[in-house]
Amino acid sequence: MDEAGAIFKVLVLNEISPKGLGRLPPQRYVCGRDIACPDAVLVRSADMHAMTVPPSVRAIARAGAGTNNIPVAAMSARGVPVFNAPGANANAVKELVLAGMLMAARNLARALRFVDALAGQSDDVEKAVEGGKSAFAGFELQGQSLGIVGLGKVGSLVADAAIKLGMDVLGFDPEITVDAAWSLPSQVRRAASVAEVLRGGRFVTLHVPLLPATRDLVNADNLSLMPRGGVLLNFSRQGVVNEAAALAALESGQLGAYVCDFPSPALLGHERVICLPHLGASTCEAEVNCAVMVADQLRDFLENGHISHAVNFPSIRMSRESAFRVAIANANVPNMLGQISTAMAKAGLNIHNMVNHSRGEMAYTLVDVDSAVRDALLADLAAINGVLSVRYLPRLD
């Protein structure tokens, strides 16, 4: 379908798995990189802080976990939900963390560089290998201690895998969810602070979002708490570790290795830094899982006004018993429902069903009415102080 004929237009800012895009039927959706007046944005890691989000945008869907590349607060103020895909790429990250621990413990990056440098010396390769390998002797993961900061979708999978490898696991998460707590093996010991995790782990791995509170979470003050020669793994975000402090700790021998998924000019070329090119979620499985999950959430929002897994809105759904629905994002303040229902009554509409959920400062209301809604009512609703966005969603099928 061409852009003009589509009911919904989705601006796609990164490569999104075609299996996910396939969930948005072409009879209703047009998706692309060059879309004017999009209804929604589909994104992975593209930096949306640097762009002007068109006023037509009603939702942003992040095919992944972290939303620090999206201006979430500004979107909340516009009544625009930001969806993500909790857990959809967690196994991929877990497996890369295991790879990172093995790479550090067995000196694999340096060993590979050594072998690469033998290219062209065909006569002497075996001799060079046997003569050089002792420089790369490492240690085993079994029996080692692992500290985990952040026991959400990724952290709890890492904890489980590490226990299965025979590691001694210590974890910290001040806001652990009940689900995550249930999914943790009983052997995981509970720490009361980041400092306690750093003190207790020969390996320490970070699985927190980048927030003002987690910026420089690991820094010059607390890196010194780690056992000398420890290994720090950062598959969270670059800003969670103070890079200058990590480099200084590598220089002093306090850190044995820094493994991270976020290369930067300062880190490149360092002997004991293992940098991967932000590969945590780059498996076919994770890419499909994330794209399918957010495309389904986005479609349900655009067509029915339902919300699941938005980082800035409450979850909400209401079965469709009438063909005429209005979805309203509003500030979570007194008398919003009163004003909304008064405006509807004035317009002569009978409310068939209504649901309102709130989360922090945001609230969201779905109202099904018995007859069609005119533009004048939508304008009246939008003019109510505290209403952030209004959408009319007549049933499509």
Ligand SMILES: NC(=O)C1=CN([C@@H]2O[C@H](COP(=O)(O)OP(=O)(O)OC[C@H]3O[C@@H](n4cnc5c(N)ncnc54)[C@H](O)[C@@H]3O)[C@@H](O)[C@H]2O)C=CC1
């Ligand atoms: N390298 C990559 O490709 C990927 C990186 N990520 C990063 O990993 C982060 C975590 O991902 P998930 O586990 O899926 O998210 P999640 O939301 O399931 O878990 C994050 C956990 O961190 C905890 N937390 C927040 N602040 C904390 C603090 N100060 N100390 C300790 N715990 C704290 C939360 O309570 C939550 O349980 C993402 O936000 C993203 O930045 C996620 C997926 C792929």
Ligand SMILES: O=C(O)C(=O)COP(=O)(O)O
């Ligand atoms: O899901 C996340 O938070 C990630 O960091 C993955 O990023 P990506 O989708 O691979 O650009």
